[in-house]
Amino acid sequence: MLNNNDNVEAAGRYRMLKKLGEGGMGEVWLAEHSSLHALFAVKKAYGEKDGIARRCLRCEAERMKGLNNRHIPYPVDILEEDNSTLLVMEYVEGITLEEYIRKNAPLDEDEALAILRQICGILAYLHSESPQIVYRDIKPSNLMISPDGEIRLLDFGAAVIADGKSVEDAFGTEGYAAPEQLNGGIIRCETDVYSAAAVFSYMLSAADPSRPPFHPVKGKELGRFISRSSIKLIDSCLEEDPDRRPANGGALLELVSGIKPGRERICEQFKGHLYRLFMWMLVAAGCIMLMLRYGGDPRPVLEISVIIMSLAALVWGIIRDEFFDENGFILQRSWNIMITEKKGRGIGEDQS
Numbered sequence: 325m326l327n328n329n330d331n332v333e334a335a336g337r338y339r340m341l342k343k344l345g346e347g348g349m350g351e352v353w354l355a356e357h358s359s360l361h362a363l364f365a366v367k368k369a370y371g372e373k374d375g376i377a378r379r380c381l382r383c384e385a386e387r388m389k390g391l392n393n394r395h396i397p398y399p400v401d402i403l404e405e406d407n408s409t410l411l412v413m414e415y416v417e418g419i420t421l422e423e424y425i426r427k428n429a430p431l432d433e434d435e436a437l438a439i440l441r442q443i444c445g446i447l448a449y450l451h452s453e454s455p456q457i458v459y460r461d462i463k464p465s466n467l468m469i470s471p472d473g474e475i476r477l478l479d480f481g482a483a484v485i486a487d488g489k490s491v492e493d494a495f496g497t498e499g500y501a502a503p504e505q506l507n508g509g510i511i512r513c514e515t516d517v518y519s520a521a522a523v524f525s526y527m528l529s530a531a532d533p534s535r536p537p538f539h540p541v542k543g544k545e546l547g548r549f550i551s552r553s554s555i556k557l558i559d560s561c562l563e564e565d566p567d568r569r570p571a572n573g574g575a576l577l578e579l580v581s582g583i584k585p586g587r588e589r590i591c592e593q594f595k596g597h598l599y600r601l602f603m604w605m606l607v608a609a610g611c612i613m614l615m616l617r618y619g620g621d622p623r624p625v626l627e628i629s630v631i632i633m634s635l636a637a638l639v640w641g642i643i644r645d646e647f648f649d650e651n652g653f654i655l656q657r658s659w660n661i662m663i664t665e666k667k668g669r670g671i672g673e674d675q676s
């Protein structure tokens with residue numbers, strides 16, 4: 325591990341300022357170039373002895389090198405020193421999406437959709453590369469959010485070329501990884517689509533998929549009002565069978581861009597008003613029928629109407645409290661979401 329005292333300089337060029345974070349693969353430090361005085365992020369892999377981490381870091385740099393997207397940090401240098409390898413890259417300001425969700429979840433649906441749209445945009449870019457790149461480890465700790473809400477994707481350590489063959493190493497993170505990642509199946513663009521939906525579900529539910537029971541909350545299980553389109557989207561992206569999911573980041577982006585929760589909310593409210601109007605019309609029709617039955621004498625009609633209306637109000641109150649939220653939206657109750665404090669692990673990372 326990098327130590328603040330004995331590793332202040334890297335290859336004589338970078339001065340380590342502070343640790344930015346760490347993951348399954350290594351530590352990342354904020355560093356200043358000694359002559360340019362520019363800030364960079366420097367990633368150093370754990371476990372140098374067997375060389376696996378060093379190879380992974382080189383692969384990561386190799387994947388990043390060919391990419392040109394402002395939502396992905398660019399690699400600057402690969403340094404070899406003291407039997408270790410360092411990857412120098414663009415420093416991304418902000419906090420991880422993981423920290424952001426922990427502080428703010430459950431997020432408003434519009435905000436969660438805005439974040440998902442950016443993730444889809446990055447995936448659409450990777451999936452349209454030739455050959456296609458499957459990222460394989462979409463999760464909030466690999467995403468950064470800037471103060472103005474811009475999303476950046478870090479950590480290309482798990483990214484692979486989608487060549488239609490099954491991949492030997494089981495990279496991914498339990499809870500975010502698609503079933504084919506866990507079963508040693510063929511890795512394809514739909515694999516990233518699953519993980520993006522798991523992040524979306526986390527933002528809306530506040531239930532972290534990387535904690536027991538290690539699966540994302542399905543759309544139908546979300547215990548608050550979410551537009552029907554978002555519910556359908558989550559459920560289609562979390563299908564076990566990759567053929568039933570949106571095919572890639574581009575297809576997902578199109579679906580997400582078409583979701584307008586505000587409009588759906590107004591439609592639902594309108595339906596609620598129509599329903600209430602219908603109920604009152606029924607009561608009015610009942611009153612008129614009673615009036616006709618009692619030959620125009622209004623007193624018994626008024627008495628019976630008051631009783632009927634009180635009963636209707638009582639029944640409506642019970643139904644509303646039980647099944648509707650304060651805006652009149654149907655509540656989707658979730659009975660089976662269990663969250664515990666145990667932290668999830670990365671698949672393929674050191675499980676000890």
Ligand SMILES: Nc1ncnc2c1ncn2[C@@H]1O[C@H](COP(=O)(O)OP(=O)(O)O)[C@@H](O)[C@H]1O
Pocket residue numbers: 344345346347348349350351352365367397413414415416417420465466478479480481
């Ligand atoms: N370019 C960067 N700029 C700023 N912070 C970064 C950068 N790269 C990584 N980090 C921080 O370091 C953490 C771990 O980095 P990551 O590349 O995901 O490592 P690992 O491969 O070990 O998972 C991230 O969650 C983030 O907080």
Ligand SMILES: [Mg+2]
Pocket residue numbers: 347348465466479
């Ligand atoms: Mg990571």
